Amino acid sequence: MIKAEDVGGVHIKYLYHCPRQLWLYLRGIRPEHLSATVQLGEAVHDTSYTRNTPVDLGAARLDFIDGRHWVHEVKSSTRPSPADQAQGRHYCHRLRRVGVQAQGAVLHYPKTRRTQRFLYTSEAATQAMTDITEVLSVAALPSSPRRLARTACRGCSFTDYCWTE
Protein backbone atom coordinates (compact mmCIF):
# COMPACT_ATOMS: atom_id res chain seq x y z
CA MET A 1 0.00 0.00 0.00
CA ILE A 2 1.28 3.44 -0.90
CA LYS A 3 2.41 5.69 1.96
CA ALA A 4 1.99 9.47 2.18
CA GLU A 5 5.67 10.12 1.46
CA ASP A 6 5.45 8.04 -1.73
CA VAL A 7 2.68 10.14 -3.26
CA GLY A 8 4.08 11.89 -6.32
CA GLY A 9 3.00 14.31 -8.99
CA VAL A 10 1.53 11.62 -11.23
CA HIS A 11 -0.73 10.39 -8.43
CA ILE A 12 -1.98 13.91 -7.84
CA LYS A 13 -2.58 14.46 -11.55
CA TYR A 14 -4.58 11.25 -11.83
CA LEU A 15 -6.53 12.03 -8.66
CA TYR A 16 -7.78 15.20 -10.29
CA HIS A 17 -8.32 13.71 -13.71
CA CYS A 18 -10.09 10.54 -12.63
CA PRO A 19 -9.93 8.58 -9.35
CA ARG A 20 -10.40 5.36 -11.32
CA GLN A 21 -7.27 6.17 -13.33
CA LEU A 22 -5.39 6.69 -10.09
CA TRP A 23 -6.67 3.41 -8.66
CA LEU A 24 -5.59 1.47 -11.78
CA TYR A 25 -2.20 3.17 -11.86
CA LEU A 26 -1.61 2.31 -8.20
CA ARG A 27 -2.14 -1.33 -9.08
CA GLY A 28 0.52 -1.28 -11.73
CA ILE A 29 -1.75 -0.94 -14.75
CA ARG A 30 0.09 1.63 -16.85
CA PRO A 31 -0.74 1.70 -20.51
CA GLU A 32 0.85 5.10 -21.11
CA HIS A 33 3.42 3.75 -23.52
CA LEU A 34 0.53 2.90 -25.85
CA SER A 35 -0.92 6.38 -25.78
CA ALA A 36 -0.13 8.83 -28.54
CA THR A 37 -1.22 11.66 -26.25
CA VAL A 38 1.42 10.78 -23.68
CA GLN A 39 4.08 10.33 -26.35
CA LEU A 40 3.28 13.77 -27.65
CA GLY A 41 3.56 15.11 -24.12
CA GLU A 42 7.03 13.65 -23.80
CA ALA A 43 8.04 15.15 -27.14
CA VAL A 44 6.95 18.60 -26.01
CA HIS A 45 8.98 18.09 -22.86
CA ASP A 46 12.05 17.04 -24.79
CA THR A 47 12.05 19.96 -27.18
CA SER A 48 10.73 22.92 -25.19
CA TYR A 49 12.98 23.42 -22.19
CA THR A 50 16.02 21.30 -22.84
CA ARG A 51 18.38 23.63 -20.99
CA ASN A 52 16.84 22.75 -17.64
CA THR A 53 17.43 19.70 -15.52
CA PRO A 54 14.51 18.00 -13.78
CA VAL A 55 14.57 18.00 -9.98
CA ASP A 56 14.16 14.61 -8.36
CA LEU A 57 12.43 14.61 -4.97
CA GLY A 58 12.02 10.89 -4.66
CA ALA A 59 8.36 10.25 -5.42
CA ALA A 60 7.98 13.67 -7.02
CA ARG A 61 9.92 14.82 -10.05
CA LEU A 62 9.43 18.38 -11.17
CA ASP A 63 10.71 20.07 -14.29
CA PHE A 64 12.88 22.72 -12.71
CA ILE A 65 13.11 25.26 -9.89
CA ASP A 66 14.45 28.75 -10.37
CA GLY A 67 16.74 30.76 -8.11
CA ARG A 68 13.77 32.47 -6.44
CA HIS A 69 12.32 29.09 -5.51
CA TRP A 70 9.48 29.00 -8.01
CA VAL A 71 8.65 25.55 -9.35
CA HIS A 72 8.33 25.40 -13.15
CA GLU A 73 6.32 22.77 -14.93
CA VAL A 74 6.10 22.37 -18.71
CA LYS A 75 2.76 21.07 -19.93
CA SER A 76 1.87 19.49 -23.24
CA SER A 77 -1.77 20.56 -23.11
CA THR A 78 -3.00 23.88 -24.44
CA ARG A 79 -5.05 24.95 -21.44
CA PRO A 80 -4.46 25.05 -17.68
CA SER A 81 -6.35 22.49 -15.62
CA PRO A 82 -6.99 21.93 -11.91
CA ALA A 83 -4.74 18.85 -12.17
CA ASP A 84 -1.82 20.98 -13.36
CA GLN A 85 -2.33 23.40 -10.51
CA ALA A 86 -2.57 20.54 -8.01
CA GLN A 87 0.69 19.05 -9.26
CA GLY A 88 2.50 22.36 -8.87
CA ARG A 89 1.09 22.70 -5.38
CA HIS A 90 2.25 19.20 -4.53
CA TYR A 91 5.80 19.93 -5.65
CA CYS A 92 5.85 23.06 -3.49
CA HIS A 93 4.71 20.92 -0.57
CA ARG A 94 7.50 18.42 -1.22
CA LEU A 95 10.12 21.12 -1.48
CA ARG A 96 9.02 22.71 1.78
CA ARG A 97 9.29 19.32 3.43
CA VAL A 98 12.96 19.15 2.50
CA GLY A 99 13.61 22.71 3.65
CA VAL A 100 13.32 24.61 0.36
CA GLN A 101 10.96 27.59 0.74
CA ALA A 102 9.06 27.08 -2.51
CA GLN A 103 7.14 30.24 -3.40
CA GLY A 104 4.70 28.73 -5.85
CA ALA A 105 4.38 27.15 -9.26
CA VAL A 106 4.70 28.53 -12.77
CA LEU A 107 2.96 26.38 -15.36
CA HIS A 108 4.18 26.69 -18.95
CA TYR A 109 2.07 25.80 -21.97
CA PRO A 110 4.49 26.08 -24.90
CA LYS A 111 1.89 25.07 -27.49
CA THR A 112 -0.14 28.17 -26.72
CA ARG A 113 2.72 30.24 -25.24
CA ARG A 114 0.82 30.72 -22.03
CA THR A 115 2.08 30.69 -18.49
CA GLN A 116 0.19 30.64 -15.22
CA ARG A 117 1.61 31.45 -11.82
CA PHE A 118 0.20 30.17 -8.51
CA LEU A 119 1.43 31.40 -5.16
CA TYR A 120 1.93 28.71 -2.52
CA THR A 121 -0.36 30.17 0.13
CA SER A 122 -1.31 28.62 3.46
CA GLU A 123 -4.58 27.53 1.81
CA ALA A 124 -2.59 25.85 -0.95
CA ALA A 125 -0.47 24.09 1.67
CA THR A 126 -3.60 22.77 3.38
CA GLN A 127 -5.01 21.62 0.05
CA ALA A 128 -1.74 19.85 -0.81
CA MET A 129 -2.07 17.81 2.40
CA THR A 130 -5.73 17.08 1.64
CA ASP A 131 -4.78 15.87 -1.85
CA ILE A 132 -2.29 13.39 -0.41
CA THR A 133 -4.94 12.09 1.99
CA GLU A 134 -7.33 11.71 -0.96
CA VAL A 135 -4.78 9.68 -2.90
CA LEU A 136 -4.41 7.33 0.08
CA SER A 137 -8.21 7.01 0.32
CA VAL A 138 -8.52 6.05 -3.33
CA ALA A 139 -5.63 3.59 -2.93
CA ALA A 140 -7.48 1.88 -0.09
CA LEU A 141 -10.69 1.32 -2.07
CA PRO A 142 -11.35 -2.42 -2.47
CA SER A 143 -12.58 -2.02 -6.04
CA SER A 144 -12.07 0.50 -8.80
CA PRO A 145 -14.07 3.73 -8.68
CA ARG A 146 -16.76 4.19 -11.32
CA ARG A 147 -15.89 5.34 -14.81
CA LEU A 148 -16.26 8.98 -15.69
CA ALA A 149 -18.77 10.01 -18.30
CA ARG A 150 -17.51 8.83 -21.68
CA THR A 151 -16.91 12.38 -22.94
CA ALA A 152 -14.50 12.99 -20.03
CA CYS A 153 -12.42 9.97 -21.09
CA ARG A 154 -11.31 11.41 -24.42
CA GLY A 155 -7.54 11.13 -24.72
CA CYS A 156 -7.14 9.05 -21.54
CA SER A 157 -4.58 6.27 -21.90
CA PHE A 158 -6.88 3.88 -20.04
CA THR A 159 -9.71 4.17 -22.55
CA ASP A 160 -9.22 0.64 -23.89
CA TYR A 161 -9.23 -0.80 -20.41
CA CYS A 162 -12.34 1.04 -19.28
CA TRP A 163 -14.44 0.98 -22.41
CA THR A 164 -13.73 -2.28 -24.22
CA GLU A 165 -16.66 -4.41 -23.21
Ligand code: SF4
Ligand atom coordinates in the same frame (compact mmCIF):
# COMPACT_ATOMS: atom_id res chain seq x y z
S1 SF4 B 1 -10.92 5.95 -19.51
FE1 SF4 B 1 -12.23 7.38 -18.36
S2 SF4 B 1 -12.95 6.22 -16.57
FE2 SF4 B 1 -11.18 5.12 -17.44
S3 SF4 B 1 -9.43 5.89 -16.28
FE3 SF4 B 1 -9.60 7.12 -18.13
S4 SF4 B 1 -10.81 8.90 -17.53
FE4 SF4 B 1 -11.11 7.34 -15.96
